[in-house]
Amino acid sequence: MDMIFAAMLDALSLTTFLSVVLGVMIGIVIGAVPGLNAPMAIAVAIPLTFTMTPLAAIGMLVGVMKGGGFGGAIGAILLNTPGEPHSAATTLDGYPLAKGGKPRRALQTALYSSVAGDSCSDLVLILLAPTLAVFALRAGPVELAAILVISLTLIASLSGRSLAKGIFAAALGAFLATVGVDPETAAPRFTFGQVELFDGLPLAAVAIGVLAVPEIILRLQEGRRYSADASRGLANSEGDDRLTFGEFLTLRRTVFRGAGIGTAIGALPGLGTTLAAFLSYAATKRFSAAPEKLGTGATEGIAATESANSAVSGANLIPLLTLGIPGNLTAALLVGAFLIHGVTPGPLIFQRDTSLVYGLFAAMIMANVMVLIIGSLGLRVFALIVKVPPFVIYPIVLLLCVVGIYVSQGGFFAVWVMLAFAVLGFFMLKLEISIVCFIIGLVLGPMIELSIRQSVILLSRNPAAILDHPFALILFAASPFVAWLLIRDRNRLSDG
Amino acid sequence: MSRSPEGPGGATSPGLATDLILGIVIVLFSLLLLFWIIPAQVNDAGAFGLPPSLAPRALAWLMAALGAMLIVGNLRHNGEVDPLAGKLSWQDVGHLALCILSVAFMLIVMRLAGDAIGRPYSGFWIAAPLGLIAFTLIHTRAPLWAYAFNALAAPAVIYAGFWWGLELPLP
Structure with missing residues (x-):
């Protein structure tokens, strides 16, 4: 208990506090820029954390994640341009409300709902994760391998149009994770005589390369068709359009429903924020007293989607901290950041790095409060971000990617790696090969290899010995069935 | 890239489906890995447990199988509109x-x-x-x-x- 309190005090240190504040601001600013989103903000921010302590670094990235969640709503509401797919649900009511002369009310609803949803899921994480980690510790390498296989199957089945392409992306990521020194024999693999590759591919360079740079390149291409938007930020507010606390309280059922849906979905790998946002919106429409108002600028609609998609972020850390499995792109990038700072996520983190975990929990709560404070105070300023012309933003973000990778890896080699992966990422984007699966495969690759190696040794190279591991057997057997079920239902939904 | 009268990303794509070409590229890439890059870049000699090339080989075979799946799947659906037509020009x-x-x-x-x-x-x-x-x-x-x-x-x-x-x- 003393350690938990000490960890919480650590999180309240000036360095961690300032890191979280900086993270929240970066998240809101980048999230608000049309075309950029929270995972990109995290990828760009990772190099900035290299000189920080692990807690300050992870605290900053958590701040970016939470700030980015709200930042995405700004572009969706004011410009009708969602930075991420899940923000598309917010545009349904957010944009009509803003257009109808109440942009401040729309933004405030999004901000308060986002913070409330996030806080609820953080509480669930804080209460559940330590207990689940105790159970996870009982799982051996065979069980862990089975959990990894079914998680990757879930993620691949739900990402993109083609299961084969989803699994290919994950396999390619896992393959590239084998670059470097073999964990068992220390034999170099795919190093091509480059000393820099002995530690493996620089994760931050690969992540920024496939994730951020191709997106910026696409935006640079779109710029040729760019025309100044007529948006006036908060300037078109008609009278006092503030949302009072009493008015927000009337939305409590919607917010809690959204938070519940978001938390449940976030705890399962692969399902993601978009599903949470649209499910919550559909549920709100089903239970609303005035369902006909949804879609015309109802605060209820904004509260439903923002509370649900924000709740996913906290719950996503449940599989990450208890099993070491990232459920989505943001969580995969956080795993990368953990690894860069010498911390391996998974059930053992609660024993080896107790102070970091509880410090992280405190930083998450702090980040929620900071999003609320900074978001409320800077609403007018953040609303102006959407008016900054893209010909100023995208070139600077591209330079930041280059500079960030240079300083984080201390040389040009990683920047060239980033450029190479930018080409790969561009083709992956164009050919609809899931970048999410690729990054998750890359991050999980070493873990998969280790658990499979350990499983093979444990099973004494006798496949029949798996019968001694019924839980793993069930999961292995269920994987293809789950994939088939998900693909069938997805096809049916898209046909419908 | 799609084959079309207007170039590789034209609006119409009467030729090979993009995914079919992608499948071929994946299979070729996997074979390149299996028969050239992995043997040249991973040394299994002296390995006492499982060879270091086990995971890369397994993943390369998996990628080859997935590439083959893409080829077969798109050959079966020949004649349908290419969903990726015009995506890459x-x-x-x-x-x-x-x-x-x-x-x-x-x-x-x-x-x-x-x-x-x-x-x-x-x-x-x-x-x-x-x-x-x-x-x-x-x-x-x-x-x-x-x-x-x-x-x-x-x-x-x-x-x-x-x-x-x-x-x-x-x-």
Whole structure:
């Protein structure tokens, strides 16, 4: 208990506090820029954390994640341009409300709902994760391998149009994770005589390369068709359009429903924020007293989607901290950041790095409060971000990617790696090969290899010995069935 | 890339489906890995447990199988509209090459200038404004103030952030 309190005090240190504040601001600013989103903000921010302590670094990235969640709503509401797919649900009511002369009310609803949803899921994480980690510790390498296989199957089945392409992306990521020194024999693999590759591919360079740079390149291409938007930020507010606390309280059922849906979905790998946002919106429409108002600028609609998609972020850390499995792109990038700072996520983190975990929990709560404070105070300023012309933003973000990778890896080699992966990422984007699966495969690759190696040794190279591991057997057997079920239902939904 | 009368990304795609070509590329890439790159780059000699090439080989076979699945799946659906038709054109590839070459040129100038002058940030101050002007030009025909801002104010802010804020040197 003393350690938990000490960890919480650590999180309240000036360095961690300032890191979280900086993270929240970066998240809101980048999230608000049309075309950029929270995972990109995290990828760009990772190099900035290299000189920080692990807690300050992870605290900053958590701040970016939470700030980015709200930042995405700004572009969706004011410009009708969602930075991420899940923000598309917010545009349904957010944009009509803003257009109808109440942009401040729309933004405030999004901000308060986002913070409330996030806080609820953080509480669930804080209460559940330590207990689940105790159970996870009982799982051996065979069980862990089975959990990894079914998680990757879930993620691949739900990402993109083609299961084969989803699994290919994950396999390619896992393959590239084998670059470097073999964990068992220390034999170099795919190093091509480059000393820099002995530690493996620089994760931050690969992540920024496939994730951020191709997106910026696409935006640079779109710029040729760019025309100044007529948006006036908060300037078109008609009278006092503030949302009072009493008015927000009337939305409590919607917010809690959204938070519940978001938390449940976030705890399962692969399902993601978009599903949470649209499910919550559909549920709100089903239970609303005035369902006909949804879609015309109802605060209820904004509260439903923002509370649900924000709740996913906290719950996503449940599989990450208890099993070491990232459920989505943001969580995969956080795993990368953990690894860069010498911390391996998974059930053992609660024993080896107790102070970091509880410090992280405190930083998450702090980040929620900071999003609320900074978001409320800077609403007018953040609303102006959407008016900054893209010909100023995208070139600077591209330079930041280059500079960030240079300083984080201390040389040009990683920047060239980033450029190479930018080409790969561009083709992956164009050919609809899931970048999410690729990054998750890359991050999980070493873990998969280790658990499979350990499983093979444990099973004494006798496949029949798996019968001694019924839980793993069930999961292995269920994987293809789950994939088939998900693909069938997805096809049916898209046909419908 | 799709084959069409208008080029590889035309609106109509009566030729091979993009995924079919992708499947062929994946299979060829996997075979290249299995029969050339893995044997050349991973040394199994002296391995006492499982060979170091086990995981890469398994993953390369998996990728080959998935590529084959894509080929077979798209051969069976021959005649249907290619869902990726028009997604990737020669214009896109040209734009990608332009962007990558601009960044590469900026990096080379940064390195050469940095090495030649030998003072922190000298390469950055010469190459970054050039790079930013190039990126802005690629993006759109922006007003003059945008070029000035990107070439001067943006590097100054980045310099201040990294030099004083993070105390990290640039070339």
